[in-house]
Amino acid sequence: FLLMVSFFSYTVIEEFGRIALEFLRKGANPKIYEGAARKLCVPVGMVQHGVEGLMFLMTESSKHMISEVDFMDSVITLGFGEELNQSLLQLYMRHKHQVRSILSQLLCNQPAYHNLEWRLDVQLASRSVRQQIIPMVTIRLLLTSYDANSTHSCMDLQTDPSTLLHVISTLEAALAAMKTSHARRILRNIK
Numbered sequence: 001f002l003l004m005v006s007f008f009s010y011t012v013i014e015e016f017g018r019i020a021l022e023f024l025r026k027g028a029n030p031k032i033y034e035g036a037a038r039k040l041c042v043p044v045g046m047v048q049h050g051v052e053g054l055m056f057l058m059t060e061s062s063k064h065m066i067s068e069v070d071f072m073d074s075v076i077t078l079g080f081g082e083e084l085n086q087s088l089l090q091l092y093m094r095h096k097h098q099v100r101s102i103l104s105q106l107l108c109n110q111p112a113y114h115n116l117e118w119r120l121d122v123q124l125a126s127r128s129v130r131q132q133i134i135p136m137v138t139i140r141l142l143l144t145s146y147d148a149n150s151t152h153s154c155m156d157l158q159t160d161p162s163t164l165l166h167v168i169s170t171l172e173a174a175l176a177a178m179k180t181s182h183a184r185r186i187l188r189n190i191k
Contacts, residue, residue, distance in 0.1 A: 012040070013054075013084070017091045020055035024102045061092055062099035066188070074188055111143035114152060135161050 019032055037044040061071055071092055075085045123134040139157040177183055
């Protein structure tokens with residue numbers, strides 16, 4: 001993608017953007033790649049990789065609704081010229097809402113959160129030990145899969161309160177770390 005885009009014009013970027021949107025809507029079409037490769041006198045694989053790279057840039061940027069400044073920061077790291085960076089920015093700004101609507105229509109096969117039920121069980125004594133306290137937290141996580149028909153599944157988890165508190169503190173620390181400017185800059189450059 002980097003080699004290919006670096007020597008193409010604004011009209012080629014527009015055409016690749018149109019092909020990338022069609023790819024998102026209907027899937028890959030090898031005939032379109034062949035036609036574009038013939039017009040540009042380049043190998044078909046180069047056109048395919050260029051469209052896929054542009055599609056990845058557009059989908060990830062649209063998915064996270066990044067601002068113009070963040071988009072430019074991300075594209076500058078690719079090493080393109082200023083004119084090409086502006087062309088990519090214009091393409092992103094013009095089509096970001098359309099890409100988001102296409103992505104929202106695609107079915108997600110990952111289970112999603114539906115409900116959470118929990119219970120605290122405390123064993124106060126047993127026959128052999130009269131005075132003991134053993135607390136256990138039981139969690140039932142209900143998930144929904146959005147495939148052909150919505151199916152519900154559940155996961156039962158059980159832990160002691162100290163482990164649960166440790167997991168909570170670790171997750172809160174991870175969320176706090178994600179809010180730092182350093183982490184946002186790294187994520188922006190990874191995507």
